[in-house]
Amino acid sequence: MNKKNPLLRNNGVQTFITSIICIILGLIVGFAALWIINADGAGQAILGVIKNFFNKPTSATRLQYFGQTLVKTAPLLLCSLSVLFAYKVGLFNIGVAGQYCLGVMMAIYSGYVWKLPWWACLLLGIIAGAASGALCGLLKAYFNVNVVISGIMLNWISLYGTNLLLQAAKEKTGKDTVRLLSKAKQAVLPSLGLDKLFGDKYVTIAIPLAIIMAVLIWILLDKTKLGFELKATGNNVNAAKYCGMKENRNIILTMVIGGGLAAMGGALYYLSDYTQWNVNASSVPGMGFNGIAAAFLGGLNPLGAIFSSYFITHITDGGAYVDLSHYCAQIADLISAVIIYLCGFVLFFKTLINNRLRKAEERFTAKERDAVKAAEVKSEGGNQK
Amino acid sequence: MENYAIEMLNITKRFPGIIANDNITLQLRKGEIHALLGENGAGKSTLMSVLFGLYQPEEGVIKKDGKVVKINDPNDANRLGIGMVHQHFKLVECFSVLDNIILGVEPNTAGFLQKKEAREKVVALSEKYGLQVDPDAVIEDITVGMQQRTEILKMLYRENEILIFDEPTAVLTPQEIEELMQIMKGLAKEGKSILFISHKLNEIMEVADRCTVLRKGKYIGTVEIAGTTKEELSRMMVGRDVEFVVPKDPAKPTDVVLDVQGITVASKSHKHKNAVNNVSFQVRKGEIVCIAGIDGNGQTELVYGISGLEPLKGGRIEFLGQDITKMPIRKRSTMGMSHIPEDRHKHGLVLDYTLENNIVLQRYFEPEFTNAAGFLRKDNIRKYAERLIDEYDVRSGQGPITPARAMSGGNQQKAIIAREIDKDPKLLIAVQPTRGLDVGAIEFIHKQIVKHRDAGNAVLLVSLELEEVMSLSDRILVMYEGEIVGELDPKKTTVEEMGLYMAGAKRQ
Numbered sequence: 055m056n057k058k059n060p061l062l063r064n065n066g067v068q069t070f071i072t073s074i075i076c077i078i079l080g081l082i083v084g085f086a087a088l089w090i091i092n093a094d095g096a097g098q099a100i101l102g103v104i105k106n107f108f109n110k111p112t113s114a115t116r117l118q119y120f121g122q123t124l125v126k127t128a129p130l131l132l133c134s135l136s137v138l139f140a141y142k143v144g145l146f147n148i149g150v151a152g153q154y155c156l157g158v159m160m161a162i163y164s165g166y167v168w169k170l171p172w173w174a175c176l177l178l179g180i181i182a183g184a185a186s187g188a189l190c191g192l193l194k195a196y197f198n199v200n201v202v203i204s205g206i207m208l209n210w211i212s213l214y215g216t217n218l219l220l221q222a223a224k225e226k227t228g229k230d231t232v233r234l235l236s237k238a239k240q241a242v243l244p245s246l247g248l249d250k251l252f253g254d255k256y257v258t259i260a261i262p263l264a265i266i267m268a269v270l271i272w273i274l275l276d277k278t279k280l281g282f283e284l285k286a287t288g289n290n291v292n293a294a295k296y297c298g299m300k301e302n303r304n305i306i307l308t309m310v311i312g313g314g315l316a317a318m319g320g321a322l323y324y325l326s327d328y329t330q331w332n333v334n335a336s337s338v339p340g341m342g343f344n345g346i347a348a349a350f351l352g353g354l355n356p357l358g359a360i361f362s363s364y365f366i367t368h369i370t371d372g373g374a375y376v377d378l379s380h381y382c383a384q385i386a387d388l389i390s391a392v393i394i395y396l397c398g399f400v401l402f403f404k405t406l407i408n409n410r411l412r413k414a415e416e417r418f419t420a421k422e423r424d425a426v427k428a429a430e431v432k433s434e435g436g437n438q439k
Numbered sequence: 440m441e442n443y444a445i446e447m448l449n450i451t452k453r454f455p456g457i458i459a460n461d462n463i464t465l466q467l468r469k470g471e472i473h474a475l476l477g478e479n480g481a482g483k484s485t486l487m488s489v490l491f492g493l494y495q496p497e498e499g500v501i502k503k504d505g506k507v508v509k510i511n512d513p514n515d516a517n518r519l520g521i522g523m524v525h526q527h528f529k530l531v532e533c534f535s536v537l538d539n540i541i542l543g544v545e546p547n548t549a550g551f552l553q554k555k556e557a558r559e560k561v562v563a564l565s566e567k568y569g570l571q572v573d574p575d576a577v578i579e580d581i582t583v584g585m586q587q588r589t590e591i592l593k594m595l596y597r598e599n600e601i602l603i604f605d606e607p608t609a610v611l612t613p614q615e616i617e618e619l620m621q622i623m624k625g626l627a628k629e630g631k632s633i634l635f636i637s638h639k640l641n642e643i644m645e646v647a648d649r650c651t652v653l654r655k656g657k658y659i660g661t662v663e664i665a666g667t668t669k670e671e672l673s674r675m676m677v678g679r680d681v682e683f684v685v686p687k688d689p690a691k692p693t694d695v696v697l698d699v700q701g702i703t704v705a706s707k708s709h710k711h712k713n714a715v716n717n718v719s720f721q722v723r724k725g726e727i728v729c730i731a732g733i734d735g736n737g738q739t740e741l742v743y744g745i746s747g748l749e750p751l752k753g754g755r756i757e758f759l760g761q762d763i764t765k766m767p768i769r770k771r772s773t774m775g776m777s778h779i780p781e782d783r784h785k786h787g788l789v790l791d792y793t794l795e796n797n798i799v800l801q802r803y804f805e806p807e808f809t810n811a812a813g814f815l816r817k818d819n820i821r822k823y824a825e826r827l828i829d830e831y832d833v834r835s836g837q838g839p840i841t842p843a844r845a846m847s848g849g850n851q852q853k854a855i856i857a858r859e860i861d862k863d864p865k866l867l868i869a870v871q872p873t874r875g876l877d878v879g880a881i882e883f884i885h886k887q888i889v890k891h892r893d894a895g896n897a898v899l900l901v902s903l904e905l906e907e908v909m910s911l912s913d914r915i916l917v918m919y920e921g922e923i924v925g926e927l928d929p930k931k932t933t934v935e936e937m938g939l940y941m942a943g944a945k946r947q
Contacts, residue, residue, distance in 0.1 A: 279809040282796070289791045296748060296778070296786040297800045298769025 069353030080393030095380030121252030132319030133345030144288020149205030151342025152212030157317025165241025183317020191309030479849030522594030702754030729912030
């Protein structure tokens with residue numbers, strides 16, 4: 055059978071192309087927004103966003119700020135893994151933000167109050183998120199409660215639960231939790247020399263760990279029996295039951311893994327002590343929702359998520375370099391929000407490409423058929439002679 | 440010059456890699472019932488899509504009353520008076536019959552509905568054509584037959600002259616089929632032109648005037664029904680002789696494989712009723728036992744109970760001498776029970792999985808397909824799938840990697856049957872195994888089932904098709920309202936006698 059443009063048909067290639075289109079479109083719309091607000095500084099502002107740490111004067115500071123972008127990429131990557139894992143398995147995990155909170159909560163609490171070492175803090179954080187995921191899964195499996203509803207509800211419960219518990223780990227003045235580096239050093243993640251490499255003390259093993267998780271999730275989904283079962287259950291729970299899979303266990307397990315991943319993101323981020331938790335926070339962290347964008351921009355592929363998470367962090371970070379004498383302070387967030395929003399259009403562009411391909415192929419086969427017919431007529435004519 | 444209501448002349452429609460319609464001509468006379476016959480994938484649906492403007496043909500023209508027309512979308516088709524009753528009805532479940540009929544062409548004054556006039560028209564139409572419906576009944580409360588009549592009224596209300604019925608009898612009970620046949624004849628007498636898509640030869644012989652046959656996208660011919668036979672039609676459709684009755688030796692039943700002892704299964708729809716009530720029977724090695732009955736008399740729940748999909752409310756099941764009453768489904772399956780489910784989309788397939796993954800759905804955990812570390816052995820899965828696809832002639836666009844969703848219903852069914860029979864089960868439970876399949880495929884599947892029996896295994900067949908029951912089974916158990924009301928010997932009984940048991944008029 056004839057196959058034109060086999061490269062374009064490849065799913066991975068399509069994802070890559072459509073992701074690039076989305077990014078470019080996002081940048082154009084972002085630029086347009088800047089231009090409408092203030093035409094003078096628009097070019098410079100958008101360049102500032104794209105350049106991010108390249109705005110820094112020396113190579114050492116560039117490297118340091120690159121490192122900091124990576125520090126923020128790790129939790130986003132884990133959140134997007136959580137989203138895409140559940141999505142591939144047929145569930146929409148919108149509870150990522152709440153699970154992330156719980157990861158932060160247990161990590162900081164056990165680090166500062168119980169003085170546990172970093173690995174125990176990380177583990178307890180993951181367990182907290184996994185338990186929250188398990189609750190969603192249980193409700194879904196035994197009472198058929200939609201995971202989106204229970205996820206959103208748990209987001210708020212988790213947020214305020216975290217605020218409440220972390221009062222115990224708050225600085226005496228202010229509303230932030232303590233700096234682990236000064237008050238609970240044993241809980242801070244080790245760097246294994248990465249801090250020296252980047253010249254930044256916040257660069258820890260969180261980054262390689264996140265990438266390892268991405269690879270593990272890819273293997274789990276694509277190569278293993280468990281992944282086969284989980285995906286089958288997510289796609290058709292009746293068929294899973296029919297062929298003897300433990301469908302309820304599978305639903306719960308999916309949410310446990312999803313919750314654990316999101317919580318691991320939160321725990322890793324706060325255990326690197328780059329930032330502190332605001333115990334008066336009244337909105338769920340945006341990380342959970344950006345995770346959705348990162349998952350789609352990465353074509354719902356765990357390895358693609360590594361790059362999409364980095365890109366989104368890069369753009370968000372780059373927002374800090376917008377010239378505030380031309381624009382108000384919110385503009386940076388607006389620009390990155392516009393770009394992230396357009397990132398969600400990956401599937402839309404994919405469909406567009408596939409439709410185009412199909413039409414082109416139809417035209418092509420029609421032409422080919424005419425050619426064959428012409429040849430047949432000729433050869434028939436020849437035979438008659 | 441004959442008087443045609445609609446003509447499709449030399450229609451050719453190509454898709455990448457396949458010619459769905461290759462120079463097909465279909466001429467529908469005014470006031471006739473014209474059958475369109477063909478196997479799964481013969482191009483019937485494509486041809487109808489062309490008629491409705493969903494596809495544009497590369498070659499050929501469509502004529503209405505002798506004039507060339509261009510149909511760009513279903514609205515054009517509607518304007519030309521072409522209407523269709525789909526196999527799966529397009530009705531709003533929570534609307535009344537009347538609301539469904541006027542949907543899209545609501546009579547109104549300045550935006551306010553004027554239902555009175557519409558009601559009169561509907562009542563007049565239903566009287567004229569003998570289509571009994573209650574205009575105020577809500578769709579979800581009425582029988583499938585009545586829903587179908589609503590669909591027919593929808594076409595008549597729109598004053599369609601050309602009525603297309605897409606496999607209309609697939610969902611009906613024998614009585615409803617009989618009624619529909621009468622309705623169709625009545626419509627034709629009133630001057631409506633009817634196109635009847637089917638692969639049930641008996642129905643075509645009974646109701647149609649002429650029949651056009653397609654095979655693998657090609658036009659085979661149009662014949663007068665009066666001058667043809669069932670055998671000739673099936674030969675035209677399949678391209679070879681088809682055996683309607685599977686040749687099989689008398690059964691030699693030996694050991695008991697399945698022993699069902701007074702089982703009761705609760706009903707999902709009625710809280711205080713049991714779908715299956717104190718049912719007992721045995722299936723032995725080397726015999727095909729068939730559960731016959733009208734749809735909805737507890738057959739589905741009985742199979743759910745035996746296969747483990749639903750818990751039992753009472754009773755006991757023994758399989759190969761072992762009590763399996765509370766055994767998990769996987770265990771039953773590995774012990775040697777296979778189940779071709781009634782609903783292939785609900786239970787039989789993961790539609791978003793590829794064909795190969797669906798083929799290993801019951802075996803993926805075996806060492807052949809999963810290694811000790813829990814990784815899938817994809818090369819073995821591919822090889823196994825390719826073998827089954829080849830042996831069972833499962834046709835699809837991209838072979839093993841075709842998404843199950845993209846396959847035709849008949850081929851989806853063949854994939855399930857391949858999967859379940861190739862497991863070499865001691866007990867094969869087959870529920871409606873040939874539903875929606877053409878005669879060629881039915882013959883193949885029937886042969887597989889008999890072969891499986893002859894290899895010394897037990898088969899429990901649940902079927903609504905009386906012909907299938909009569910030709911395949913060694914023993915017939917008739918179910919009525921959740922109970923077995925009779926055991927019949929297919930060699931000694933008649934379809935009429937079985938019908939009496941099925942309708943509850945007789946019991947042993």
